[in-house]
Every structure is written in structure tokens, then in C-alpha cells.
Amino acid sequence: MDRIMELPCMMKTLASGEEFFRVETIKLKYGNTNSFFIPGGLLVDTGYAGTLTAFYKALKANGLRLERITHVLATHYHPDHCGLIGELQQHGASLILPESQKGSVHDPDHIFARDGLRYIPVDESKAERISFEESRAYLMTLGIAGEIISTPSHSADSVSLILDNGDCIVGDLQPREFLDGYESNKALRTDWERIMNCHPKRILYAHMPEMRIKR
Numbered sequence: 001m002d003r004i005m006e007l008p009c010m011m012k013t014l015a016s017g018e019e020f021f022r023v024e025t026i027k028l029k030y031g032n033t034n035s036f037f038i039p040g041g042l043l044v045d046t047g048y049a050g051t052l053t054a055f056y057k058a059l060k061a062n063g064l065r066l067e068r069i070t071h072v073l074a075t076h077y078h079p080d081h082c083g084l085i086g087e088l089q090q091h092g093a094s095l096i097l098p099e100s101q102k103g104s105v106h107d108p109d110h111i112f113a114r115d116g117l118r119y120i121p122v123d124e125s126k127a128e129r130i131s132f133e134e135s136r137a138y139l140m141t142l143g144i145a146g147e148i149i150s151t152p153s154h155s156a157d158s159v160s161l162i163l164d165n166g167d168c169i170v171g172d173l174q175p176r177e178f179l180d181g182y183e184s185n186k187a188l189r190t191d192w193e194r195i196m197n198c199h200p201k202r203i204l205y206a207h208m209p210e211m212r213i214k215r
């Protein structure tokens with residue numbers, strides 16, 4: 001048996017550069033936003049419109065091929081999180097659209113048009129619409145253990161992806177430490193209570209370094 005096959009839970013890179021049995025979340029940074037690839041085929045967040053070439057370079061640098069991205073999810077529809085989704089749909093990726101994001105996918109269109117950027121609008125008609133409740137079962141069909149939860153303190157359509165391995169991708173959610181700076185911020189507090197109930201080990205932000213949860 002190939003030695004790589006004996007070590008399924010360790011990161012191994014084949015001579016071709018394609019990763020194999022790599023189970024951890026892969027950060028792709030090619031602009032101002034961190035995108036995350038979850039083995040199983042899911043990309044969470046994309047950069048701004050016009051970042052496709054940089055995105056391809058980031059994929060290559062991480063030993064990934066575009067075909068590996070079978071699904072895409074935006075933590076929310078601010079322009080720096082969803083600029084490439086239309087292009088990825090054209091390449092065959094399915095858009096996962098949690099219930100709170102219905103009707104939000106075109107929010108950034110006018111900003112990209114204003115900036116004169118190459119942009120393919122999201123095709124909402126082809127999206128995989130799911131409820132939060134069914135997100136775990138849906139992700140399981142991709143071989144991903146985890147769920148999508150609503151964390152609307154940053155924007156009504158904001159979601160977080162929490163994986164059973166402890167990684168939690170929160171997009172633009174404000175850090176939990178910020179709660180100390182507010183007299184009251186019920187929405188942020190509720191979001192963090194929801195997240196902490198899932199016992200995350202690592203918080204992955206879109207614009208900040210990751211944070212390990214100390215227990």
C-alpha cells in the first residue's frame with residue numbers, strides 16, 4: 001500500500017502538487033479577504049470582483065485545482081466576500097444559499113458596476129437553498145462534518161460555518177473580546193453564545209489573524 005494511504009489524517013502533498021487526505025481548512029489570501037477551502041469541495045467567501053487571476057494563483061500556490069471547488073458559500077453579501085461567486089458558478093460550483101441570504105446576493109452588484117469591474121452576477125436561480133436546520137445534513141453529503149449558523153450582528157445575512165474539527169469561519173463578525181468595549185451589544189453577544197455553544201477551537205476571520213480558543 002502506498003505510504004500516503006496509511007496516514008489518512010495527515011497533510012500529504014503528491015508530486016503533482018495536488019493535496020491528498022488533507023483534512024484541515026486551507027486559507028487562501030489573494031486580496032483583502034481571507035477565503036477558506038474546506039476539503040470536501042467547499043470554498044467559503046471569495047474576494048472582491050476582479051480578483052480572479054489572483055485567486056487562481058492562490059489556488060496553485062496551495063496545490064489546489066479549480067475543479068476541487070464544487071460548492072461555494074459567502075459568509076455574507078458585502079462586496080469583498082462574494083465578488084467571484086458568479087464566475088465560480090460558471091465553472092460549475094454550486095452556491096449554497098442559507099435561508100437568511102435569500103434576496104441578498106445582488107446587494108453588491110451596483111458597487112461593482114460603479115467600480116467598472118469585471119463581474120458576473122450571482123445566478124440565484126441555481127443556488128442550493130437550505131435552512132440552517134438542514135445545513136448539517138447538506139454538508140454531510142459533501143463529506144463535511146459541521147453546520148451553518150446564523151450570526152447576524154454584522155449584517156442580517158451573515159452566517160458562520162462551524163466544523164466539528166473545531167474550525168469556525170465567521171466572516172466579518174466582531175471578535176468576542178470586543179464585547180468588553182460595549183455597554184451592551186445584545187446581537188454580538190447572542191452570536192458569540194451561539195458559536196461558543198458549538199465548542200470551537202479556532203476562529204477564522206475574514207480580515208484578521210485566526211484566534212485559538214483557550215479553555
Ligand SMILES: [Zn+2]
Pocket residue numbers: 076078154155172
Ligand atoms: Zn462585511
